[in-house]
Amino acid sequence: MATAFDEMNIGSGGVRLPYDQLFRWLNEQPQDALDYRRREAELIFRRIGITFAVYGEAEAQERLIPFDVIPRILAAAEWQKIERGLTQRVKALNMLISDIYGAREILRAGVIPDDMVFRNPAFRPEMNGQKVPHGLYVPIAGIDLVRVDADTFYVLEDNARTPSGVSYMLENREIMLRLFPELFARHRVTPVENYPDVLLETLTSIAPHTTAGEPTVVLLTPGVYNSAYYEHSFLADKLGIELVEGRDLFVRNEVVYMRTTTGPRRVDVIYRRIDDDFLDPLAFRPDSALGVPGLMSAYQAGNVTLANAVGTGIADDKAIYSYMPAVMQFYLGEEPLLKNVPTWRCREDDHLVYVLDHLDELVVKEVHGSGGYGMLVGPTASKIAIEQFRAKLKAAPDNFIAQPTLALSTCPTCIEGGIAPRHVDLRPYVLTGRRGTRIVPGGLTRVALKEGSLVVNSSQGGGTKDTWVLDN
Amino acid sequence: MRLHISHNTTYRYDTPPATVTQILRLTPRNHDGQHVVRWRVELSEDCILHEHEDAYGNLTHTFTADGPLNELVITVSGEVDTQDTHGIVRNAVERFPPQFFLRETDLTKPDAAIRDLAAELRDAGDPATLPLLHRLLARLHRDIVFDVAPTSPTTTASEAFALKRGVCQDIAHIFLSASRLLGIPARYIGGHLARSDDALQQEAGHAWIEAHVPDLGWVSFDPANGISATDAYVRVAVGLDYLGASPVRGSRIGGAGEALKVAVAVAQSRQQIQD
Numbered sequence: 001m002a003t004a005f006d007e008m009n010i011g012s013g014g015v016r017l018p019y020d021q022l023f024r025w026l027n028e029q030p031q032d033a034l035d036y037r038r039r040e041a042e043l044i045f046r047r048i049g050i051t052f053a054v055y056g057e058a059e060a061q062e063r064l065i066p067f068d069v070i071p072r073i074l075a076a077a078e079w080q081k082i083e084r085g086l087t088q089r090v091k092a093l094n095m096l097i098s099d100i101y102g103a104r105e106i107l108r109a110g111v112i113p114d115d116m117v118f119r120n121p122a123f124r125p126e127m128n129g130q131k132v133p134h135g136l137y138v139p140i141a142g143i144d145l146v147r148v149d150a151d152t153f154y155v156l157e158d159n160a161r162t163p164s165g166v167s168y169m170l171e172n173r174e175i176m177l178r179l180f181p182e183l184f185a186r187h188r189v190t191p192v193e194n195y196p197d198v199l200l201e202t203l204t205s206i207a208p209h210t211t212a213g214e215p216t217v218v219l220l221t222p223g224v225y226n227s228a229y230y231e232h233s234f235l236a237d238k239l240g241i242e243l244v245e246g247r248d249l250f251v252r253n254e255v256v257y258m259r260t261t262t263g264p265r266r267v268d269v270i271y272r273r274i275d276d277d278f279l280d281p282l283a284f285r286p287d288s289a290l291g292v293p294g295l296m297s298a299y300q301a302g303n304v305t306l307a308n309a310v311g312t313g314i315a316d317d318k319a320i321y322s323y324m325p326a327v328m329q330f331y332l333g334e335e336p337l338l339k340n341v342p343t344w345r346c347r348e349d350d351h352l353v354y355v356l357d358h359l360d361e362l363v364v365k366e367v368h369g370s371g372g373y374g375m376l377v378g379p380t381a382s383k384i385a386i387e388q389f390r391a392k393l394k395a396a397p398d399n400f401i402a403q404p405t406l407a408l409s410t411c412p413t414c415i416e417g418g419i420a421p422r423h424v425d426l427r428p429y430v431l432t433g434r435r436g437t438r439i440v441p442g443g444l445t446r447v448a449l450k451e452g453s454l455v456v457n458s459s460q461g462g463g464t465k466d467t468w469v470l471d472n
Numbered sequence: 473m474r475l476h477i478s479h480n481t482t483y484r485y486d487t488p489p490a491t492v493t494q495i496l497r498l499t500p501r502n503h504d505g506q507h508v509v510r511w512r513v514e515l516s517e518d519c520i521l522h523e524h525e526d527a528y529g530n531l532t533h534t535f536t537a538d539g540p541l542n543e544l545v546i547t548v549s550g551e552v553d554t555q556d557t558h559g560i561v562r563n564a565v566e567r568f569p570p571q572f573f574l575r576e577t578d579l580t581k582p583d584a585a586i587r588d589l590a591a592e593l594r595d596a597g598d599p600a601t602l603p604l605l606h607r608l609l610a611r612l613h614r615d616i617v618f619d620v621a622p623t624s625p626t627t628t629a630s631e632a633f634a635l636k637r638g639v640c641q642d643i644a645h646i647f648l649s650a651s652r653l654l655g656i657p658a659r660y661i662g663g664h665l666a667r668s669d670d671a672l673q674q675e676a677g678h679a680w681i682e683a684h685v686p687d688l689g690w691v692s693f694d695p696a697n698g699i700s701a702t703d704a705y706v707r708v709a710v711g712l713d714y715l716g717a718s719p720v721r722g723s724r725i726g727g728a729g730e731a732l733k734v735a736v737a738v739a740q741s742r743q744q745i746q747d
Contacts, residue, residue: 114569114571115571115574118568118569118571118572118574118575119571119572119574119575125527125528125568125572125712125716126526126527127527128527128567128568129527129567130527250491250725251493251536252536253520253522253536254522254534281721281723282493282494282495282721282722282723283495286715286721293493293722293723294493294495294534294536294723297495297522297524297534300524301522301524
């Protein structure tokens, strides 16, 4: 693995231009000042109660995601490149999903093998041949990017199902503004505070054609036991919409209503943070008590918009991901502006042979996995872990893909007794409504706090940073 | 043959629910060897029945009935002309390519015992698809005892296979599980059967499967009876498993002590066929 690209330091004391002011400011700070601010930030986070539940940890059911007070900075030109690439990517994702549930041209053309779609658990037969309002499947996408050098960002993962984490983007900025007003005075940072407005405009714009008047938008949560419940209530509050659970909604004659103190009120757009499986016990898991009975029939009748659409998880699949360059060529006739990480599909014999021979160099992931669970990072894994993984891989090769271990870029990060480079990624949130795609500049930067670690997921002990896009 | 079908589903509630929402898959469609002459779905409650086609091409009815309801009755009656096609199903409504029906579901997920069965049958003779399916049909018909007692609608293929007992739905799930393991696309069929013993009253609909055979297309197999479907069968709904093809799925708000009673009668009148 090559030495990582540092986003601030270019070696022998040089500093990259976007970090010029920050570097100077950091040098002006007394040793303990940052430490003090860090503790202050933590106190604020605790007070507002922004927590994250880590599955499988009985002890600390609710945990604070560590916040690093040193911002990650992108120049305007860097962001413009990213923005164009994301817009292109999300356009292709939407066309792909629409085609998979529609004409299936991409399968007929042989670009993606049939069985990878039809036998994929994320393919929802219930969506087959169904129209969705305005043909928009992915109004909210979270695209995970990693950087390897000054010019190259790779797309690491597409999140077209229910991308989470945007509340951290907003909270991180709010806290930074409180803690470091003087630092903002030295920079022209593009605001992110308008994200809730843009999201609401996006959701309102995709209301079904049968909506009369101003559409009613709600946020549907599985409830307080969900790990992202904080984010659900935070966003509903910022958007000024009702936060509802399944039992607050009902369907009558294929129209969705919300129970209110003044009687039933029609619901037009549901920003749903419930997985497909639990949405409607009449269509999916019959034992789900979280959903709304009959919701799918209202959806299929075109009387309600679900954001995101049902069945978009097919695009999150890591085996499908590996076809994205060909997918973009097929629908858009364009080269991807943001590259895919080269990916070996273990379902293919020659790829599997290569992967098994190079386990100690590769990152191996489950095709349907998320959250950094069930993956192997070869270079940092023990011999025993590698051998255990080899057995898992051989038993079900279809379930895995492998990628080279990328030297993710690093950013200066507060550590015990100083500042050190730590690996980061970036998840921008891409909003697509009837009037096009909008991306609030920045996104969520996740940072692997352990030295040398490449796993930034909060469930694996990663932290977050505020992400600044500078205005020229 | 012309089949006269009546299919009544009655829900009784000790404590009346405020609202009942259901989706029904109770209406057959035409294909070679099956022509629906007349069909009606009626509810005991006064509410709108919305008719749609689901993703598999099944005709569905959805409704919301307002309570308080002591009882809810769904009455289905109709006539269907059928001809024996030697189990071959042509010109049915198809919404997916055959390989879609290789998908595993929670109800059809194989376990080691079903894997062993599939491997044994594969090695037991002619490896071609059709003879293999016939071996599977014969084996399940012989080994699985029809018994309504031990299983429920949530029983999985592997659970039923371990019991070696079950109803037509369970035997169909085992067939689907093994067939898909063998690389043969297979799907669940819900419908009706005019029984040869002339027992008119049945306590449930029937279930069997269709498997995809190269050069023949979809071919029906009824493992509960050890035969392919004949002109005594009416094919109503198709799915990956029972959940996808189930005649009634519903949910209610409030209410308790729900009791379900199903009465099916399939009568035949050969004299009405003119051929």
